Amino acid sequence: MVCLACLLPLFLVPIVNLLPLLFDIIMAKVYRLFGWEYQKPERAPPACPIKPSASKTGTISSVTDKDNLAAPDQSRKSVGVDDSKQD
Secondary structure, three states: OOOHHHHHHHHHHHHHHHHHHHHHHHHHHHHHHHOOOOOOOOOOOOOOOOOOOOOOOOOHHHHHHOOOOOOOOOOOOOOOOOOOOOO
16 A cells, blocks of 8 residues: 555646646736736746756866956955944
8 A cells, every 4th residue: 555645646636737727817817807808927948957068169268268257256344333332
C-alpha cells in the first residue's frame, strides 16, 4: 500500500497548473456580470532554469589579460557625523 501523503503531490501538481486558467474563467464571469469585457493578460513565457554556459571561443588567459572590469568600491566613508548627545 502507498500512503496518501505520498500520492498528494500527484494530485496537487495538475491543480496548481490549472489555477491561472481557472482564475481567467472566474474573472471573465465576474466581468460579464458587470457588463465589461475581461481581457486575459499576456503571460510571460516560462523561463529556463538552466542558464546556458558562456561560449567556448575565448580562453581563460584572454579574460585575465584584460583590465579588471569589477565595479569600483562604492562604500561610503565617514563624513564625521558626531552622534554624541550634548545637553
